[in-house]
Amino acid sequence: MGLMDSAHRTDSTDPSTPAHDSLPDFWAIIPAGGAGTRLWPLSRKGAPKFLLDLTGSGRTLLQATWDRLTPLAQDRVAVVTGAAHAAAVAGQLPGLDAAYLLAEPSPRDSMPAIALAAAVIARQDPDAIVGSFAADHVIDDVAAFHAAVREAVVVARTGLLVTVGITPTGPSTAFGYVREGMPLGAIDAPSARAVVEFVEKPDAATAADYLATGEYRWNAGMFVVRAQTLLDLVRRFQPAIAEGAEAIAADRSRLTQVWPSLTKIAIDHAVAEPAAAAGLVATVPATFGWDDVGDFHSLAALLDARAGSEGMRVLGSADDVLAVDATGLVVPGTGRLVAVIGLPDVVVVDTPDALLVVPRDRAQEVKGVVDRLTELGRDSLR
Amino acid sequence: MGLMDSAHRTDSTDPSTPAHDSLPDFWAIIPAGGAGTRLWPLSRKGAPKFLLDLTGSGRTLLQATWDRLTPLAQDRVAVVTGAAHAAAVAGQLPGLDAAYLLAEPSPRDSMPAIALAAAVIARQDPDAIVGSFAADHVIDDVAAFHAAVREAVVVARTGLLVTVGITPTGPSTAFGYVREGMPLGAIDAPSARAVVEFVEKPDAATAADYLATGEYRWNAGMFVVRAQTLLDLVRRFQPAIAEGAEAIAADRSRLTQVWPSLTKIAIDHAVAEPAAAAGLVATVPATFGWDDVGDFHSLAALLDARAGSEGMRVLGSADDVLAVDATGLVVPGTGRLVAVIGLPDVVVVDTPDALLVVPRDRAQEVKGVVDRLTELGRDSLR
Numbered sequence: 001m002g003l004m005d006s007a008h009r010t011d012s013t014d015p016s017t018p019a020h021d022s023l024p025d026f027w028a029i030i031p032a033g034g035a036g037t038r039l040w041p042l043s044r045k046g047a048p049k050f051l052l053d054l055t056g057s058g059r060t061l062l063q064a065t066w067d068r069l070t071p072l073a074q075d076r077v078a079v080v081t082g083a084a085h086a087a088a089v090a091g092q093l094p095g096l097d098a099a100y101l102l103a104e105p106s107p108r109d110s111m112p113a114i115a116l117a118a119a120v121i122a123r124q125d126p127d128a129i130v131g132s133f134a135a136d137h138v139i140d141d142v143a144a145f146h147a148a149v150r151e152a153v154v155v156a157r158t159g160l161l162v163t164v165g166i167t168p169t170g171p172s173t174a175f176g177y178v179r180e181g182m183p184l185g186a187i188d189a190p191s192a193r194a195v196v197e198f199v200e201k202p203d204a205a206t207a208a209d210y211l212a213t214g215e216y217r218w219n220a221g222m223f224v225v226r227a228q229t230l231l232d233l234v235r236r237f238q239p240a241i242a243e244g245a246e247a248i249a250a251d252r253s254r255l256t257q258v259w260p261s262l263t264k265i266a267i268d269h270a271v272a273e274p275a276a277a278a279g280l281v282a283t284v285p286a287t288f289g290w291d292d293v294g295d296f297h298s299l300a301a302l303l304d305a306r307a308g309s310e311g312m313r314v315l316g317s318a319d320d321v322l323a324v325d326a327t328g329l330v331v332p333g334t335g336r337l338v339a340v341i342g343l344p345d346v347v348v349v350d351t352p353d354a355l356l357v358v359p360r361d362r363a364q365e366v367k368g369v370v371d372r373l374t375e376l377g378r379d380s381l382r
Numbered sequence: 383m384g385l386m387d388s389a390h391r392t393d394s395t396d397p398s399t400p401a402h403d404s405l406p407d408f409w410a411i412i413p414a415g416g417a418g419t420r421l422w423p424l425s426r427k428g429a430p431k432f433l434l435d436l437t438g439s440g441r442t443l444l445q446a447t448w449d450r451l452t453p454l455a456q457d458r459v460a461v462v463t464g465a466a467h468a469a470a471v472a473g474q475l476p477g478l479d480a481a482y483l484l485a486e487p488s489p490r491d492s493m494p495a496i497a498l499a500a501a502v503i504a505r506q507d508p509d510a511i512v513g514s515f516a517a518d519h520v521i522d523d524v525a526a527f528h529a530a531v532r533e534a535v536v537v538a539r540t541g542l543l544v545t546v547g548i549t550p551t552g553p554s555t556a557f558g559y560v561r562e563g564m565p566l567g568a569i570d571a572p573s574a575r576a577v578v579e580f581v582e583k584p585d586a587a588t589a590a591d592y593l594a595t596g597e598y599r600w601n602a603g604m605f606v607v608r609a610q611t612l613l614d615l616v617r618r619f620q621p622a623i624a625e626g627a628e629a630i631a632a633d634r635s636r637l638t639q640v641w642p643s644l645t646k647i648a649i650d651h652a653v654a655e656p657a658a659a660a661g662l663v664a665t666v667p668a669t670f671g672w673d674d675v676g677d678f679h680s681l682a683a684l685l686d687a688r689a690g691s692e693g694m695r696v697l698g699s700a701d702d703v704l705a706v707d708a709t710g711l712v713v714p715g716t717g718r719l720v721a722v723i724g725l726p727d728v729v730v731v732d733t734p735d736a737l738l739v740v741p742r743d744r745a746q747e748v749k750g751v752v753d754r755l756t757e758l759g760r761d762s763l764r
Contacts, residue, residue, distance in 0.1 A: 372706075376704065381719055
């Protein structure tokens with residue numbers, strides 16, 4: 001069943017998997033989209049979340065995604081991003097082959113983006129297994145991530161669409177869920193199970209019910225599948241997208257002409273849901289920490305978890321922050337001193353042209369502020 | 383009893399008292415000192431409170447003080463300020479005679495400052511009545527202020543030291559109090575009363591007791607007195623200060639030599655308290671609104687009162703503030719957008735080199751932050 005066995009996998013505790021442990025048929029697709037509106041004013045139209053270092057690691061989320069995937073994929077990485085961000089992506093990823101930097105003329109959601117990448121890769125490597133991983137997620141424990149992807153690749157080689165299911169940390173209403181079925185019993189992928197169904201973002205009561213069953217995991221949009229299998233599924237459920245993606249892959253000069261005609265749809269709705277209903281989807285559980293850093297509340301929690309304690313977290317120069325009896329998150333971004341007194345769980349984000357102050361538990365409302373910028377004639381701040 | 387009668391006074395409801403209503407023997411002394419530390423980062427060593435427009439009126443507190451006094455004093459105004467601020471004061475008050483801009487080589491508190499001004503004025507006008515009014519207070523109802531000063535001048539001409547007593551709006555522990563005695567029965571100053579004693583800033587219980595008696599008013603440091611009477615009192619209770627002030631007034635070149643030897647003491651302790659004990663002090667009640675704008679809590683309350691409503695007050699350009707379900711005070715000072723979400727009664731002050739976020743009810747603690755700037759090696763921000 002390929003290059004990998006389970007003993008090999010469980011030994012792999014070093015995050016920097018040696019090159020000889022890479023998977024020669026594995027290609028990574030990184031959809032680099034999403035504005036990260038709820039992380040304004042840090043995240044902007046021109047500098048979306050994935051281009052930012054949100055963890056203070058010295059690497060942006062996109063770079064960290066690259067770093068996580070290249071031990072497995074080496075240089076077999078494709079990035080799909082908006083045309084406006086293609087230059088920034090190329091700048092951040094000097095190792096990315098320009099032929100696999102796919103610039104979307106307009107946003108068409110994830111299915112056209114992933115289908116195009118799969119079609120481009122399939123022309124180069126008809127037996128490729130592709131794994132799609134968003135550019136703006138944060139993952140702790142890279143070894144566990146590699147282990148999950150290796151299992152997913154093993155299962156994907158059998159012709160299934162494999163999703164990596166995130167172990168829920170609570171009854172979140174912000175994610176869709178995957179309902180697990182029976183174990184597949186694969187020798188080299190012992191934790192893989194069938195998927196009964198994908199379900200949309202639930203309300204809080206439904207989410208709590210899901211968790212109580214122990215059968216549900218978060219759908220983080222991590223899919224591993226043979227490129228040809230994926231294209232077959234797209235051809236079956238969204239034939240126009242398959243045709244368009246393959247036409248562009250065959251003749252890249254047709255991108256601007258064909259792209260706008262592609263249906264704007266997420267991969268979940270386009271193929272994952274109907275494929276699950278047809279019994280064609282499997283899942284591998286993630287044992288690693290995962291965060292999509294959806295808002296400043298999540299970001300503060302993430303930094304708390306990394307620091308191993310709570311308090312006033314600083315994303316940037318701690319010398320620029322003076323916190324007195326205050327907790328939460330300060331992002332100093334201008335070299336100015338940021339003094340915060342007597343506020344628990346507050347978020348203060350200082351940027352050269354905009355300043356945000358919001359309690360952590362209302363961080364979701366940042367999106368509403370961004371929506372109002374246009375009304376106020378401050379569209380340039382978006 | 384002088385130029386003014388009570389009918390004349392009660393007619394004076396126009397804040398811009400006509401020039402012919404000025405008091406020819408009245409001289410204003412404006413002590414322009416105090417750092418306003420609790421208003422950091424708006425107020426700085428180099429730009430103290432009195433040099434700032436804290437009400438959005440277009441005039442600084444110093445200029446507003448000048449505007450309030452010149453209808454009564456015309457050009458008979460002396461300003462005493464730190465040497466570091468003399469140029470700024472001259473720039474803000476083009477009408478101020480340079481001979482009456484007194485620059486203190488070092489801070490010696492209010493008694494030496496006022497004694498020096500009184501000595502300088504007495505050499506020019508031996509019959510002068512001087513009135514001392516801090517440069518950093520905010521007063522509503524200028525007509526009522528003028529009425530109170532006119533009464534105080536009437537009483538001062540009789541040889542008493544007269545303080546304008548502020549009607550307390552609550553049991554403040556931030557001010558000293560004046561305890562009123564019997565009415566003086568002066569025809570042209572019907573509301574004047576004897577002063578029984580000055581008392582230091584009380585604790586909260588004592589302040590509440592004071593208010594319950596109805597006999598106490600806040601001491602805002604507004605003194606009106608014949609210049610010669612004041613100098614006599616200083617000579618009696620602080621002879622070295624009187625001697626030094628008169629020596630400097632006689633030969634201004636001696637300022638830098640004599641000034642450092644003067645006792646550092648407030649006028650309250652130096653002469654007002656012992657003079658009251660000797661039965662030499664009277665008080666006139668203030669019926670005007672008064673605020674010393676001690677911190678951002680007071681400033682927000684002041685702006686609320688002026689706006690006639692509560693909400694998010696903005697001191698500066700309202701276009702630079704986006705408040706969603708947030709109240710308090712924002713001072714935008716850099717042209718950046720300041721977005722505040724979901725925080726009641728919060729203060730956000732945005733300046734080019736420092737940013738402050740603090741709940742209104744902890745505004746007093748700003749002083750502690752300023753004290754820490756030195757420890758942190760950020761002394762330049764003070």
